[in-house]
Amino acid sequence: MIDLPAIAAKWGANGQIQLIAERENAVHKILRDATPMAMRLHRAGYQSETSILSELRWMQRLAEANFTCPKPLAQMDGSLLAQLADGRFVSVITWVEGTPIGAMDSPIDADVTAHCDLYHQVGRLLAELHDTSDRIKTDDLTRAAWDLPGLLGKSPFWGRFWDNPSLSASEKTFMVYARQTAHAHLSAMKSANFGLIHADALQENVFQTEAGLTLIDFDDAGFGYRGYDLGVCLSQHYATRHLNDLIAAVAEGYGTLRQAPSIEDIKFFLMLRGLASCGWVIARQPKKSPVQRHYAERALHLAHQWLTTA
16 A cells, blocks of 8 residues: 655645545646645556656656756755655656646547648647757756657567557568558658757646646657647547648748658657557556557558558
8 A cells, every 4th residue: 555645745735635646657646735746656667767867857847948847856855756655756846837738539520621720739749849858968868768669660669559459460561561561751850950859748647737738647758750749639530521731820820930750750750659559558557458459450440541642
């Protein structure tokens, strides 16, 4: 049994503890003299101590460079991480007051114009993230690589998506072919911009605040293709008939600050996110869970769409 009050007290918390989310990390809202903070119990075995510290340092440097994101908070002894008896690490970051721009996996509503305006802002936010990351010190950070091996290698960072247990034999063969074709395509993409990316800018991780849009949840952030960030932010809307409008809006918003990937490249990276998620779910849900099939069908749809239109 974890003594949450004792852990929270390391950061000076002295109020009610409330579980907010339990996905990769268990996130609790804690209070220090009525000031809210977010306490994260990191998923066991996902990120190393070095990687988590790198995440926190990146967020700190982003915030110091005036990019709006949560900042790490130190314990009373000055350290950033605590460790539980079960090996999990605990960190605390500043609380973001606002609301997500959408719920997890919820489709867009009928107001397409408003959503295009919103995703124009999301594109600009990601450009700000990439611009700021290019200006700050990052060579001492150790994070996952969303590169060619990390996305399409023999052992991708999020898992061998072609081994998803819900795939039929013919679907698995198709996924292997899709991986091989995508691997060749990405290998040939020599001019793609590369650097630190958020890698999980889903709508539940983009908050609308009084100051504008803010990114939260940097747990999956790493070094990768910048176009991947633009594909990720659209992945929950892959089936909408307005997808092309949303892609154009993201590209235009991104292009207000830096050169945006082409529409074709964004669609490619959107497909790569679908493949990655199909691998991500393997270790996180039972083999016969319908969630396995949900992610598999998304990957199959996106792969088929890319292969038939590329």
